[in-house]
Amino acid sequence: MECWKALLFVGLLGLLREGLTDCDLGFTTSDGSALCSDDDECKGGGPCGKHAKCVNTIGSYYCHCLEGFVGKRQVNFASAQCTDVNECTAHTDICGHAANCTNLIGSYNCTCHVGYTNTTSDPGNCTDIDECKEADLCAGNGTCENRDGSYRCTCSEGYTNYGKDRTACSKLDCDSFNGNGGPAPSLGGLADILFMMRNSCLALSDPSTAGDGKVLLQVRAADTETPSHTFRTQTNPDSILNPPARVLHLGQNLFTATDAILSPGPLESGEDVSGLLVAVENALMLIGPQLKDGRTKTTTTETDLEIAVQRGKTAPTGPIHLTNENATLDTDWTTAAGMASYPGFALAALLSYKNLEASVNRSFDGLTGHEKDGVSPSFQISSKVVSVVVSNPSTQNLSSPVNITLRHLQDNVESAQLSYICAYWTESGAWSTDGCYQLQSTATHTVCTCQHLSSFAVLMALYDMEHTFGLQLVTKIGLTISLACLVLCILTFKFCRSIQGSRTTIHLHLCVCLFMADLVFLAGISQTKPVGSCRFVAAMLHYFFLGVFTWMLLEGVQLYRMVVLVFNASIRPLYLFLAGYGTPLLIVAISAIIRPNGYGTDHHCWLSLEHGLIWSFYSPVCFIIILNVFFFIITVWKLAQKFTSLNPDLSKLHKIKAFTVTAIAQMCILGLMWVFGAFLFEEGTTVEAYIFTILNSLQGALVFIMHCLLSKQVRDEYAHFLSCVCTSQKKRYSDLSSTNPSSSQSQGSRSGQNTGESKI
Incomplete structure (x- = not known):
C-alpha cells in the first residue's frame, strides 16, 4: 500500500513537470528549468529594418519609426512600415528666408x-x-552699399558699372565720341553714331539708368544666345532705359547707322575709313559690357558681329572661339581680360565688314621690307576687313598673340609671283604690318597672328615677272622684224597694182592697225608714269588691236560674199572704213566713259582686270572669232559644192581656196596669241610671257609670208621691181627704146594674167 502511493506521487509530479514546460508565444524556458521566461525579439537588431527601432515587451515587441520617418506602430510584424518625412514641405520655414x-x-x-x-x-x-567690409569691390571708383544678401556699387561721376550693381565701377571715356581730334566728323552719317554713343555714355553715369546693349545693337531675338537658353522675345527699348537715357535716338542703332554710311559705295579717303573704324570699335567697348553673359550675334547688310561676355568675381579663363562667314578669332579669356584691375567682366568681339575692302584697297606706301629678289611687289586687298575688340585696356602689347583666320576674296593657285601678308589699318589711314605675321596660307585662307588689336585684312603681294635680258631681247628683235615686215606689206598692198581689190584693201588696213599696235606696244607698254600717258597708251592698244580683229572679220565677210554671191561681191571702201575703224572707236569710247580708271595699271599700260573692263576687249574678240568660224565653214562648204559642179572655174576657185586657207591661218595666229596673253599682264608666268612675246613678234612676219611671199602675183611684182633696180641705167634706156614686138607681146600677156586677182 505504501509503495503504491509512492509510485502514484512520482507519476503525478512528472505530469505536472511536462505541463509547465509548454511556454506561450514570446516565452522560452532556460536549460534545465521548468519555468518560461520572456523572449527578447529585439536582440541582434531585430526585425524592424533600418528606418525603425525595435522595442521589446513581455511576451512581444513593437517597431518605433526613427526621427525623420513616420508610420503606424506595428506589433509582432516582421518589419515596420516607416516612410521618409519631407521636412522641406512639411515646414516651409524650417531653413528660414x-x-x-x-x-x-x-x-x-x-x-x-x-x-x-x-x-x-x-x-x-x-x-x-557684409561684402563691403571685404575687398574694394567697387574698384575705388564708387561707394559700396551693403544690402540684405547682396551689395551695390554706386559709381562716381565719370564711372559706371553698366547697370550691374555687383560689378566694379569702370571709367567712361565719353570724350572718344565727341569727334575732337578723333574720328573725322565730315563723313556723312558718322555724326549720328558719335551723338548716339556719346549720349549713351553720359547716361550710364546716372546710377538710376539700367542699360542694355541690345537696344543699341538692336539684336534680333534669334541672334542672341546664351549658354543655357535663347532669348525668344525682342525687348522693348522704352522699357530698358529710364527717361534721361531716351535721348539715345533709339530709333537708330549702331549698325543701321553704319549700314547707312557704307551702303552708297566706297568711302572717299583713308581718314574717313579710320573715323568709321575707330567710332565702331569704341562703340563696341561701350555696348559690350551692357550685354548679358554668353554670346550675342547680329548680322546686317554691311556687317557681321559676334560678341562674347563673361562676368564673375574672378577673371574668366579658357579659350575663346568667335567665327563668322569671313573670319575666325582664336584667343583666350586671360588675354581678353588683361592683367590690369579686373572690372568684373571680360568681353571679346569679332566684327566683319562685308564691303569695306573697296574703300581700303589703297594706302600701301608705308609697306616696306617685302621685296623679293630685289623686286618690290604691288599690293591689293585679298580678304574682308575685320575688327577685333576686347575689354583689355592694353591692346597695343598683348601678353599672348591672337590668331585671326581670314578667308580670301578669291581662291588663288600658289605662285612664285604671289604671296599673302597680314596687315592692320592704322588710325592715320594706311596699312601696316608691324606686329602681325602670317602663320599659314592656303588657296582659300590665311592665318594671321598679331601682338596687338585693330582692324585687319590679308594683303596679296604681287611680284612682277622677272623680265630677263633674254625676254627683253626677244621682244625688241621680234617686234622690230614684225614692224619691218608690216611696212613691206603696207607698201605692197598700196602700190602693187596687179592685186588691187576689196580683199587687198582689207589686208592693207589690217596691217596698218597691226603696225600701229606693235609700235605702241614696243614703245609704251611698260611706261606706267605719268598716269595720263599710260592711260593713253592703253587706249591706243585697245583701239588698234580691236581694229586688227575687226578687219579680220571683214576679210571673212568678203570671202563669204565671194563664194556665195556671184555678182557684186565687192564691198564699197566707205563701208569698210566705217566698220573697220568706227566699230573699235565706238567700243573704246564707251569703255573709257564707263571705266576711265581701268586704262593703265601699276605695271603695264593695258586694261585693268578689275571691274571687268578687260571684257571690253575679249568679248568683241571672241564674238569675231566665232562669227569668222561660221563664215569659213560656209565658205568651205560652198567651195566644195562648186568644185563638184559640171563646169567649175578652177582657176578662180583655186585662188579663193588659197585666200580661205590664209585667212583661217591668220585668224588662228592672232587668236592664239591672245589665249596666252589673256591674263599675262597681271598673273602670267615666264613661259607664258615668252610664248606671248614670240607670237606677238612673229605676227607681222607671218602676215608678210602668207599674203606676199606665197602669192605668185606679188612675187612676180617683186621680181620685176628687183630687176628694174638691178638693171643699169643704160640698159634700161636701151630696153625702153627697143621696139621688139615679142617683148611687147610678153608684157601684154603678163598684164592679162595679173588682172585675175583684181577682178576677184
Missing part, C-alpha cells in the same frame, strides 16, 4: 543663399554677409 531646404533620407539640409553664411550649428541660421 535666406537658405534653400534640401530633403534627405530621414533628414534635411539648409544651404545659404549667395550673400549669406552660417557660422553656427543651427542649419537654418543664415546671416547676411
Whole structure:
C-alpha cells in the first residue's frame, strides 16, 4: 500500500513537470528549468529594418519609426512600415528666408543663399554677409552699399558699372565720341553714331539708368544666345532705359547707322575709313559690357558681329572661339581680360565688314621690307576687313598673340609671283604690318597672328615677272622684224597694182592697225608714269588691236560674199572704213566713259582686270572669232559644192581656196596669241610671257609670208621691181627704146594674167 502511493506521487509530479514546460508565444524556458521566461525579439537588431527601432515587451515587441520617418506602430510584424518625412514641405520655414531646404533620407539640409553664411550649428541660421567690409569691390571708383544678401556699387561721376550693381565701377571715356581730334566728323552719317554713343555714355553715369546693349545693337531675338537658353522675345527699348537715357535716338542703332554710311559705295579717303573704324570699335567697348553673359550675334547688310561676355568675381579663363562667314578669332579669356584691375567682366568681339575692302584697297606706301629678289611687289586687298575688340585696356602689347583666320576674296593657285601678308589699318589711314605675321596660307585662307588689336585684312603681294635680258631681247628683235615686215606689206598692198581689190584693201588696213599696235606696244607698254600717258597708251592698244580683229572679220565677210554671191561681191571702201575703224572707236569710247580708271595699271599700260573692263576687249574678240568660224565653214562648204559642179572655174576657185586657207591661218595666229596673253599682264608666268612675246613678234612676219611671199602675183611684182633696180641705167634706156614686138607681146600677156586677182 505504501509503495503504491509512492509510485502514484512520482507519476503525478512528472505530469505536472511536462505541463509547465509548454511556454506561450514570446516565452522560452532556460536549460534545465521548468519555468518560461520572456523572449527578447529585439536582440541582434531585430526585425524592424533600418528606418525603425525595435522595442521589446513581455511576451512581444513593437517597431518605433526613427526621427525623420513616420508610420503606424506595428506589433509582432516582421518589419515596420516607416516612410521618409519631407521636412522641406512639411515646414516651409524650417531653413528660414535666406537658405534653400534640401530633403534627405530621414533628414534635411539648409544651404545659404549667395550673400549669406552660417557660422553656427543651427542649419537654418543664415546671416547676411557684409561684402563691403571685404575687398574694394567697387574698384575705388564708387561707394559700396551693403544690402540684405547682396551689395551695390554706386559709381562716381565719370564711372559706371553698366547697370550691374555687383560689378566694379569702370571709367567712361565719353570724350572718344565727341569727334575732337578723333574720328573725322565730315563723313556723312558718322555724326549720328558719335551723338548716339556719346549720349549713351553720359547716361550710364546716372546710377538710376539700367542699360542694355541690345537696344543699341538692336539684336534680333534669334541672334542672341546664351549658354543655357535663347532669348525668344525682342525687348522693348522704352522699357530698358529710364527717361534721361531716351535721348539715345533709339530709333537708330549702331549698325543701321553704319549700314547707312557704307551702303552708297566706297568711302572717299583713308581718314574717313579710320573715323568709321575707330567710332565702331569704341562703340563696341561701350555696348559690350551692357550685354548679358554668353554670346550675342547680329548680322546686317554691311556687317557681321559676334560678341562674347563673361562676368564673375574672378577673371574668366579658357579659350575663346568667335567665327563668322569671313573670319575666325582664336584667343583666350586671360588675354581678353588683361592683367590690369579686373572690372568684373571680360568681353571679346569679332566684327566683319562685308564691303569695306573697296574703300581700303589703297594706302600701301608705308609697306616696306617685302621685296623679293630685289623686286618690290604691288599690293591689293585679298580678304574682308575685320575688327577685333576686347575689354583689355592694353591692346597695343598683348601678353599672348591672337590668331585671326581670314578667308580670301578669291581662291588663288600658289605662285612664285604671289604671296599673302597680314596687315592692320592704322588710325592715320594706311596699312601696316608691324606686329602681325602670317602663320599659314592656303588657296582659300590665311592665318594671321598679331601682338596687338585693330582692324585687319590679308594683303596679296604681287611680284612682277622677272623680265630677263633674254625676254627683253626677244621682244625688241621680234617686234622690230614684225614692224619691218608690216611696212613691206603696207607698201605692197598700196602700190602693187596687179592685186588691187576689196580683199587687198582689207589686208592693207589690217596691217596698218597691226603696225600701229606693235609700235605702241614696243614703245609704251611698260611706261606706267605719268598716269595720263599710260592711260593713253592703253587706249591706243585697245583701239588698234580691236581694229586688227575687226578687219579680220571683214576679210571673212568678203570671202563669204565671194563664194556665195556671184555678182557684186565687192564691198564699197566707205563701208569698210566705217566698220573697220568706227566699230573699235565706238567700243573704246564707251569703255573709257564707263571705266576711265581701268586704262593703265601699276605695271603695264593695258586694261585693268578689275571691274571687268578687260571684257571690253575679249568679248568683241571672241564674238569675231566665232562669227569668222561660221563664215569659213560656209565658205568651205560652198567651195566644195562648186568644185563638184559640171563646169567649175578652177582657176578662180583655186585662188579663193588659197585666200580661205590664209585667212583661217591668220585668224588662228592672232587668236592664239591672245589665249596666252589673256591674263599675262597681271598673273602670267615666264613661259607664258615668252610664248606671248614670240607670237606677238612673229605676227607681222607671218602676215608678210602668207599674203606676199606665197602669192605668185606679188612675187612676180617683186621680181620685176628687183630687176628694174638691178638693171643699169643704160640698159634700161636701151630696153625702153627697143621696139621688139615679142617683148611687147610678153608684157601684154603678163598684164592679162595679173588682172585675175583684181577682178576677184
